Amino acid sequence: MKVVVCSYMSYAFGALLVGQHDASSTAVLKNLAFFYGAIPTSSAPIVFASQFDPSSTELLATAVLFGLILAGPTMFLTAICLNKGTDMHSLLANVQLSSDTLSLTCGILFLLALLLLRARWGFQCPTKQLVFWYGVTVTFYAALSFAINPHINASACQKSNANPHFALVTIFAWLQSSAAVMLLVLQYMLVCGPEMSPRRPLKGLCMAAACCAVGLLPALFADPNTSNEVCEHSPQKLRVELNLLWSILKMLVVAVLGALSIARQEKDSTSPDSDPESASSGSEDDWCSISNDWYSISPRSLLLSLVTMNAIKILTQVVNAALVSFDMPMDSGSFAAMLMLETILEHGQMIVLFLTLFFSGSFMAVFFSMLARICPIFHSNKGADGAVFTLDPFALHTHAYLTVEAKKKPFAVDSTCSNAAVRQQN
Numbered sequence: 001m002k003v004v005v006c007s008y009m010s011y012a013f014g015a016l017l018v019g020q021h022d023a024s025s026t027a028v029l030k031n032l033a034f035f036y037g038a039i040p041t042s043s044a045p046i047v048f049a050s051q052f053d054p055s056s057t058e059l060l061a062t063a064v065l066f067g068l069i070l071a072g073p074t075m076f077l078t079a080i081c082l083n084k085g086t087d088m089h090s091l092l093a094n095v096q097l098s099s100d101t102l103s104l105t106c107g108i109l110f111l112l113a114l115l116l117l118r119a120r121w122g123f124q125c126p127t128k129q130l131v132f133w134y135g136v137t138v139t140f141y142a143a144l145s146f147a148i149n150p151h152i153n154a155s156a157c158q159k160s161n162a163n164p165h166f167a168l169v170t171i172f173a174w175l176q177s178s179a180a181v182m183l184l185v186l187q188y189m190l191v192c193g194p195e196m197s198p199r200r201p202l203k204g205l206c207m208a209a210a211c212c213a214v215g216l217l218p219a220l221f222a223d224p225n226t227s228n229e230v231c232e233h234s235p236q237k238l239r240v241e242l243n244l245l246w247s248i249l250k251m252l253v254v255a256v257l258g259a260l261s262i263a264r265q266e267k268d269s270t271s272p273d274s275d276p277e278s279a280s281s282g283s284e285d286d287w288c289s290i291s292n293d294w295y296s297i298s299p300r301s302l303l304l305s306l307v308t309m310n311a312i313k314i315l316t317q318v319v320n321a322a323l324v325s326f327d328m329p330m331d332s333g334s335f336a337a338m339l340m341l342e343t344i345l346e347h348g349q350m351i352v353l354f355l356t357l358f359f360s361g362s363f364m365a366v367f368f369s370m371l372a373r374i375c376p377i378f379h380s381n382k383g384a385d386g387a388v389f390t391l392d393p394f395a396l397h398t399h400a401y402l403t404v405e406a407k408k409k410p411f412a413v414d415s416t417c418s419n420a421a422v423r424q425q426n
Helices: 002-018 023-037 044-052 054-081 088-121 126-147 154-162 167-192 201-214 216-221 227-231 237-270 286-296 300-325 334-347 349-358 361-374 395-408 416-425
Strands: 378-380 389-391
Touching: 002 023, 002 300, 002 334, 023 334, 044 054, 088 126, 088 227, 088 334, 088 349, 088 361, 126 167, 126 201, 126 300, 126 349, 154 167, 154 227, 167 201, 167 216, 167 227, 167 237, 167 300, 201 216, 216 237, 237 300, 286 361, 300 334, 300 349, 334 349, 349 361
Parallel strands: none
Antiparallel strands: 378 389
8 A cells, every 4th residue: 555555646746835946846856756756665564563452463564565565666666767758648558458458368267266166155145246347357358358459450549539439449348347346246246244144145136237338428428547548548528537537536435445344343343243153163174164154244344345446446537637637748757657556457357356365265165175176186184074185196096986985984074063053053
């Protein structure tokens, strides 16, 4: 958050405080403010945390590490954009094409995983069903963005510049807006939704349909993000202002829901602790508790990752839309870097969703358990209900041996998983 948010806020306040001066000196000061904000956090917070709050030292060290990882590409992009000889339109088109390619690849893998899981994805839960529709929407969005990229189809940009209501661009804007509304609804589910997964599939379908319906309004009246810069199009002033209004509205919703989340967390922290027996129920069988989490509990860690990505993305859109409305040229150094960051966040949404699912322990437990039934090369070292799945070239032979042995001796089913599931439902 510091590397990206501080860069944008430094640039915004720098633009306000510099005032009316020579254009060249003003640009240098704004670029310096953005580059200074992109410098990662030092180790000073870790020193203060170890002295005044040792329990938060590990968390701060992890945050500083991720800041260092993110600061490298950010400062590299800023250095490229500060070079006056760079063709920013072509560079943005290349970045968008690369992001769409990776997103489309992740989207295909996501759909293949859903085809493998089918009902085990948890379509009964409205949150998981909305995540499914969000993934499908972003996958089609990446495919359409790939198809209309000027490096793939130059005529699409020409038709879009001639007609703002060009069909492909309108569908592109509709998918973009629908995905944005779905993220806002997912943030609401994270803040105000139940912790346990309810069995209300019709609610999830209605929420997805409502998001697509709301997404039609900005798609018809406002310019989509990242399209004008790639196509070198000078948009209409009204459509740019409507895009800025739409971005500010999304930012307000994110801010209100974020404040509500903080208030609820402070209220919960002052309330008495829950039953310690229920908190330690997963210690009996870690594998059972992890696999049951995906079915019985709302995927809050997944939603938190998507909400964080969406908050940073909307912040970049608000700042960039405001600068475009003030006729800021896109080759003005740090502004081009901000446009590039917005492009990566906007067209890399499917990458974030796929990686979040990949690093989700509860989802991967269900996925590998289903994969082991179809492909015996994925097997567990702890038997039928073990916790560690490995890729073993001798698994086919082992699977055949276990099948023969199972016919000779009945398999004893451990009731720990079922008991744990019953306790979670109660």
